[in-house]
Amino acid sequence: MGSMDSTSAGRTAAARDRDEEGRARNARPRDGLGRPLPYGEEGVPRQPEGVVRRPEESVSEAQRLLDEGKPFHAHEVFEDAWKSGPAEERELWRGLAQMAVGLTHAARGNVTGGARLLRRGAVAVEEWAAGGELALPPTTDVPSVIAWARDLAAEVERGEGVPVDAGARAPRLRGAA
Structure with a gap:
């Protein structure tokens, strides 16, 4: 009656991917925009979680990923900085992570989510x-x-270039030295 056995359900709740502390961690491969792919397919290598970097290293790694059109993966770098950095920097890193997720949504064609997160990150x-x-x-x-x-949030809301090319529309986090 509406229930599925483990073979028809694929991976069951009992078989969910978990880390050493028992927290859910989805190990499915992902594409460059962070969308889950079927198990067994080759995806883009995931960013390791919990990496503590100096701010310059976080910016450099995130910029590399943004330039490669991988804003979802750049958001993970910013998230590490947000979670591991000093309290006075958390709003900065959280905002940059939101901008990267906003670019991810815009690249996936999600106008509302993209614009909303880009603006939230900017604030x-x-x-x-x-x-x-x-x-x-x-x-x-x-x-x-x-x-x-x-600017990108406004363009996305007007429907200009949606879905956006994430690599071509990536922000410049580093200027001239």
Whole structure:
């Protein structure tokens, strides 16, 4: 009566991927935009979780992934910085992670989610920049990153270029040295 046995359900709740602490971790392969692929297919290598990097390293790794059209994976780098960094930097990294997820949604064709997260990230980074300690490399033009997010959100809402090309529309986190 509406129930599925484990063979018809694929991977059951009991067989869910879990980490050492028992938390759910989806080990399914993912494409460059973070969409799950069927088990057994080859996906894009995932970013290791819980990596503690210096701010410059986080920006460099995230920029590399953004340039490669992998904003979902860049968001994971920002998320590590958000979770492992000092409290006074968390809003910055959270905002950058939201911008990367917004770009991910826009690249997937999700207009509403893309625009909303791009704007939410812009607000978070702007609020941090108004009073936060400098955590980013001095070559990072924070106002330009904020403007990029707001401009892309407006374009996405107008339906311009949706779905966006994530690599071509990636923000420039690093300016000239």
